[in-house]
Amino acid sequence: MSPALISADACLTQVEVARWRNGELSSAVDQVAEEVPIALIYNGISHVVMLATPSDLADFALGFSLSEGVLHDKSDLYGVDVVLQSQGVELQMDVATACFMQLKERRRNLTGRTGCGLCGAESLDQALRLPAQTINLSASKILVKSIELAFKTMQSHQPLQQATGATHACAWVSTLGEIQLVREDVGRHNAMDKLIGALAKSPVQPDGFVLTSSRASVEMVQKVANAGISILAAISAPTGLAIRLADTYGVTLIGFLRDNQFVIYTHKHRIQF
Template sequence: MKTAELLIAPDTTDSCVTVLKYEHGELRERQDQVAEEVPIAMIYNGISHAVMLATPDNLTDFALGFSLCEGILSKSSDLYDIEIVERVNGIELQMEIATEHFVHLKERRRSMAGRTGCGLCGSESLEQAIRMPRRIQGPEITFDADAIYRAQRELQTQQALQGRTGATHASAWADVNGKVLLVREDVGRHNALDKLIGAITRQQLPHEGFVLTSSRASYEMVQKTASADIPMLVAISAPTGLAIRMATGCGLTLVGFARKEQHVVYSGAERLLHKELA
């Protein structure tokens, strides 16, 4: 049997393994749930464009969200068909896209294998590395700070895979009042956001809400959120300097360190309303 066949379990999000746990001076054998990650190949009109390490669920959402966030497609109708094909060494997402987009893709085609922790891996030039999104085009809306805290509380109860494994990130879509409408999980924070944006687009949800991520806010999380015309990104951890500058430049409200009824606003403060205590 080939090594890849031993490593890959493409049909499950998590699996049970036997481990040894040391606790309170005792070493005991126990069963533990671990998250799976699988190579996912993005294939457009027969040409492989990228291979991502991701959790193998919500793959149609993943394919569409990745394609939109990377600028490969401009709208969901540009994706004509998708076939999910399991191989012994991973999964292929075989997509048929509009000819004009495929021609453009071939012009800027690059290899991005293993892109789970760095948004620049595989870029061929500085121009490709940083893509500034256009300014947020949606309606002018404001959010009460309490909406952030409501979304946080609801997200904690809706991370099923994280609850079983402790190894995944989540991206949630919340409405203006902070009610969580969608959650997508993945071992990679970028992948979770791609899946979420794909799901929002497929379900044609109005973009009058915000994204809450269980991770830090890297530049690429800002780029993906802004490219989907979503007005606010809330992260439980810190943003990077590049993320702040990009959010400011495209008019995105960026919030970090959102925990236990506190947060820090890094850009777009005009969209967030705070109660003043006497």
């Protein structure tokens, strides 16, 4: 059976499979997560095409634009149209003229140059996309029991993962350990961008932390640091560069989060034992 035609809301596709289990072969139907080319277009100019799960696309448009420095504030985005095409989805954004001119200049400077190969950046400094200032080191403390509670309840907030086993999730968690916002995607970076976009539009309290089902790569630390988020807790491991970046820019980085255990790599003063 061929996968169904993708629509903007189609995050799942049913496929017929042959399953080998306990020495027997049988026919079954599986649900698989969709991965769709999504073009981000600013004032009529295509900037980048990402492969992502076609859900929460308005959040993705805003979050990507903020975390990548295309926009400086949510008010710089005047509107976004989600346009379904035969081969994917276009996110057509109307943005502030000043932001658009900066984006055009960035693209002009890249033309004909050999970049570092990371996200189209032309230099190592640009690739790191560091925040203008460090995170407030006096930010509210988080109780250990709040981190443990969020871990225990995270899976119940991941319907796509439960259905397919193929998606990551990023969640905004209150200081009490309550999961308030969750965004899922086949890509961990996309899930983080969707969450950042949702947070920018949400009235949730600014105190809290981000919990991710993925490893803590440097890009994940970059995105929370640029969003002014002080704590990132990851279920998997961090990288060395992610730890150094988190330490320099004031992000409390937690990895290997499991039942009743985790590792704090930087700025442990924010965790209350």
